[in-house]
Amino acid sequence: MTGTLEKSRRGFPTSADHPNYKWVALSNTTLGMLIATINSSIVLISLPAIFNGIHLNPLSPGNVSYLLWMLMGYMLVSAVLVVTLGRLGDMFGRVRIYNLGFALFTVTSIALSLDPFDGGGGALWLIGWRVLQAVGGAMLMANSAAILTDAFPAAQRGMALGVNIVAGIAGSFIGLVLGGLLAEWNWRAIFWVNVPIGIIGTIWAYRSLHDTGLRRPGRIDWWGNLTFAVGLTALLAAITYGIQPYGGHSQGWTNPWVLAGLIGGVLVLALFTWIEKRVTEPMFPLGLFKIRAFASGNVAGLLASIARGGLQFMLIIWLQGIWLPLHGYRYEETPLWAGIYLLPLTVGFLAAGPIAGHLSDKYGPRLFAAVGLLVMALSFGGLLILPTDFAYWAFAGLVFLNGLGGGLFAAPNTALIMSSVPAHLRGAASGMRATFQNAGMVLSIGVFFSLMVAGLSSHLPATLNDGLAAQGVPPEAAHTIASLPPVGTLFAAFLGYNPIQELLGPQLLGQLPPANAATLTGREFFPNLVAGPFHDGLMIVFWLAIGMSVIGAIASLVKSPKPVT
Known part of the structure; x- marks a missing residue:
């Protein structure tokens, strides 16, 4: 028995108390975050190939809803569910929910690749299974940061979260290139690619990960879950449909259904807040917002997510609609090459993220998070003065600078949020952090598309x-x-x-x-x-992004009078 234990401690980690277990947790959760976020963008760049594959014109007026739900459904469902799934992780085990997410993500990837229908039926098959895939992705996103916070000591937490979070953010840009490459071969390949990775990750997670954090079993807050899901879904769906034309207007903000979704969503979320203040075991303890570092960190994260999401979509349209055709690329080639020309953005994230996480462990996260957002603001200012038909070296330098700023911000911001909350609420805190991030991406599409359409x-x-x-x-x-x-x-x-x-x-x-x-x-x-x-x-879009980045930088500097360890 002693020999077996000693062998376990020297070799591959088989228990949570093994000195190398934390690295197993880091590598598996990073793989989970990477695959979940790659799938939030891989479909964006592959939409032409997907719709051609199912023989459907996405630009026909009756098909625009299919387009929007394919574009935003995954992000919307993820934003709605991550808090609930994080809270369930606190109650029933973060690793248990995380592992189930990996398995569900893999099964839905198989179903997506086997779409048997054409036309609207094929689109509905993909949208439905993407919604279920988003549930699996939300399970991964809601609990990965909490698992790492449990596994790593405070002195290494920023580095670990840096690797994990930057891999997740970089995944959204890697998906652009990967989707373009795979769609050139076969549109189903963008779902096939998940299957072997998902099978390996699922088996690995079930065999290797263990719950090491505090668990507090309790009752499920059904009314809180229901009102949060309904309110946030109504609000984000209304913002999605507000982009579409209505009644002779260029946008749909006067559509009664959009107005009902916006007003009704806000009212239901207000009811959610009222419920959460009165139930004994709330889905999300609103008292966490009394922790200044938690509240200000999430405000900064939301603003950064909106600014980053707006940048991603505007740059894709800029490249695909203007710059690449002017430089000799056929329109059908532009999705792939837009992803390739945006690689400096990903390189910036990858270069800065782990380093910022490591340095924030030594010197504190606030200054790094604030500087990261100010660097992002500087890059937006540079893009403001860039001509529409730019020299690529200038564009590449500015988007690299933006990625660098995003990498400097991401890990310290996450470490700031996760280290500020009590250990038994880390799942809920991780879920709320992911909700702000995912909701910011959906909001960015609504806000920046609306501004661009108005211009x-x-x-x-x-x-x-x-x-x-x-x-x-x-x-x-x-x-x-x-x-x-x-x-x-x-x-x-x-x-x-x-x-x-x-x-x-x-x-x-x-x-x-x-x-x-x-x-x-x-x-x-x-x-x-x-x-x-x-x-x-x-000009309007980037000025707004500058303002959000600066406000987020100020929020990042807010200190808690008594940090929670």
């Missing part, structure tokens, strides 16, 4: 009308096309379609002289046409 609506119609008329498009047709909501143009550029070709259609293009049709559908007409209005919209 384009005031300038693009006249510019587009004049440009089409100059190439011989009949005045009535040019006016009709120019009056269409610009959100369709943005979606087309985002998906790697030629926007003008989609707007004109084959019948109208066939009536034009071949030279004019070739000019309209060429690689320079749309980018030169939209560059000015798009840049005006970018």
